Amino acid sequence: MPISRRAVLTATAGLAIARTARAAPPEPAVLTPDLIDAAKKEGKIAWYTADDLVLATRVSKGFETKYGMSVQLERSGAERIYQRIAQEYGSNISEVDVATTSDLGHTVSWNASGWLASFVPSEAAHWAEKAIGPNGIYIVDKFTMVMSGYNSRLVKAEDAPKSWEDLLDPKWKGKLVKAHPGYSGAITNETYALSHLLGWEFYEKLAKQGVLQVQSATDPPMRCAQGERAVMADAAEVTALRLIAEGAPLVLVYPTEGVPVVGVGSVLMQKSQRPNAARLFMHYLASSECQKINMENGSRSFDTTLAEPASWTPLAKIKLLFNDPVDLAREAEEIKKHYSKIFGV
């Protein structure tokens, strides 16, 4: 099983998530006792992350327990974190040590600004070669998807949508919940992929369906589980899988036209005030221990030693859509503007 997974990942996800990763990454850094000592002297780490909140708190807890250091956890949408870091750096505040974004386009502009330090922890060395950013400026320490889904108490399986186009059926008017690309990096990925695949007409018609417009891609699964809306027009798979494991009445739909893949990348900031703690944290993020926590909370992983739960839909059965970070960086702004025009907010 691990072998076939690895084959799938190398052939598809890893290859395409980081298509631009042509430059050779730096030598993988090995975790040494000296680094741990130096990190402990620094005492804490500030982690700005776009991860699902519950997953992020569990990762923080894992790190804190293992090393006896504290994690200052800043969780928000990837696009908000992007804005916050720009705002803080613009004011000469360099609080953030490690940032995790679900919009890999951010790494392109951060790198162009010289804000990133190349760093590949040895734990990630066995991952699909191209899950490592060009020059090792990021590691894709987890990935997820944006798909659809419904509340099984409110929708019968035979009535459920199968494709993105199915969401435009008048029967779903007033029954959809949708997240926002101005907040969520996952939704920026989706909007980029689907506006190219289906055209903006898809979103123009979707806007007429009276969607409940929330912000985070982690929110639609929660609203749908609450029964606030019957169908998720889009949602982060990671949160949906976690909620399903906790017993939420959600059923996921991987639309037939294709499912946007969201690479979630972590970067080490060049100006980190706690460089050793930050490096130790990068090691931890790539460790099998942390990858296991990720997977227990619904995240897909490049760590081939871990097997996905049997209840998850295997990647091989999903038509995956990949975005190039360079394309995202170039078009994200225009995408968000266009989206706001269509949806009114």
Next chain:
Amino acid sequence: MPSGETTDEEPPVRHGPARPGQLMQHRAATGGPDEPGHDELGTDGAMSPSLTETTRVRPGRFDLSLVPLGFAGLFLAFLVLLPLGWLLAFSLTDESGALSLANFAELGDPSLFLEPFVATLGIALGVATMACIVAVPLAWLVARTDVPGRRTLRALVMVSFITPPFIGAVAWVLLAAPNSGLLNQYYRWIAGAGPFDHLFNIFSAGGIIFVMGSCAFPYVFVLTANTLDRMPYDLEEASAILGGGRWHTFRRVTLPMVLPALLAGFLIAFLQAMTQFGTPAILALPAGFHVLTTKIWSLFQYPPQTHLAAACAMPLLLVTILLLRGEKFLLGRRGYTMIGGKTGAPQLTRLGFWRWPALLAALFVLFVTVLLPNMVLIRASMLRTVSDPWNLSTITWSNVPLVFSLSHTVDTLWNTLITGVTAATLGAAFSVLIAYLTARRAVPGHRFLGFLATAPAAIPGIVLGVALFIAYTRPPFQLYGTLWILLLAFLTIEMPPAYQQMQAAFRGLNPELEDASRILGAGRLKSLVSVVAPLLKSSVAATWCFVFIGSIRELSATILLTTSNTKLVSVLIYDLNEGGQLGGIAVLGLVLMAVTAVVVIAANRLANVGGMVPGR
């Protein structure tokens, strides 16, 4: 500079004809409670022009008290003019800094400005109207009638006061979201309606008006109830003796005396609704429309369009100035002096049989606006999926560790408490000083001071946030990333309500008591501290609480001015909302309100027991 030189240029000004007030001037001013010496003097307050109003000081003698007063004025000017200056400069320039009217030209785009602007005004009007309709009868009931449980009713309104709007908005999402909202669930259960039928939809303009109105009515209530409390019954009695019927007395005597407070309350509710960010962000964005504040906020998302946002804020500034002018015009130049030393307790209207229906009506209003939202928060704090029924299998404590493992939530609470208490103390002190200067026309340019103190009400917090951000991210005041910038924001934002409250209190305070003190040789500052402050003790304590609670409730400027190290609870709650963590918000919201309640109760205890004047 001798103060006499400049102030002599101003002609002696009286309070105006002051019809009801004139009656009061014949009431014996039996002196401040702690100043026995006043007894000898206070019998004739009808001296005109009043000493305190003309600031006639013996020539050649320097009034030292003008120094701190002058500093207060300068500080206020700095506090207000700096962000306003930035706002103006940004609205009139383009990204390159060149002078340009292009920003205002862009306002022609209806989706950018006109639609949100109309929505904003409509909502604000609805909110202010609703707040007055709810608050005024309630204030009258608890202040002037024998309705049972008056103290409890008051206490319950105060509970509503400490619920920040953004928490109230989330509570109403839990109650009245069209499908998952509890009230709609009960409705479907009782009426046997279909799975998607609903009675309420909180994600609508009506829903927003309702939520904002139930958060704003305590402001109107406090102002009206305080005025009714202080209003001496003998005026109404006189009217009755002279043959005025109950309605006539109400219309000709009671109403004119309450009108200033009522208008001030309406204005505060309107301005709050117009400049609020949290509630529309939580309720309007999901419904797919913007109000002006959320639109301006959206302009600050990456890449920020600060100049356009500044232009968007200008019409808000204009509307507020017009409203403030309108209030002045409506009130005319009438003065309402209502405290002239000790006065009789107000006589209560006997409601007879109607006591009980009145009590029920009051309880219903408070149940809906106060108890219900808090109950649903408690309920949600213990559920993993907030719409689940409450039973042994659904109850969980998991929301508590979730919230407290975030960005050092305890530090966040501390930050909130420290900035809130400091802002309240400084804010109360400044508003007393400034209200004194303007009410007593003590320094030249007092009108301008009054304008400066009310002007920030027109600056949406979000815009002020950006102005402060620009102003304080560069030398000489590099304050971004510290709590100081938040303190400045709170002081600026809370100045208008604090000032208006103190000004209303000063308007109701006959200057004769200070005159007496100054005739006996006390300086202006000494009179202020020893005579005025004790008389206004309850108003000062109320103002302190206004500012404290106001800073707890603030979100729109805060959201731009915090860094991860200086985060406040309001921002953390907003973060949680954007992530859809309603259960986590419930936990954090309840903790925040409990802390707020403890501080407010302590402040009131201190004011009542020790006669402490915050900021002294």
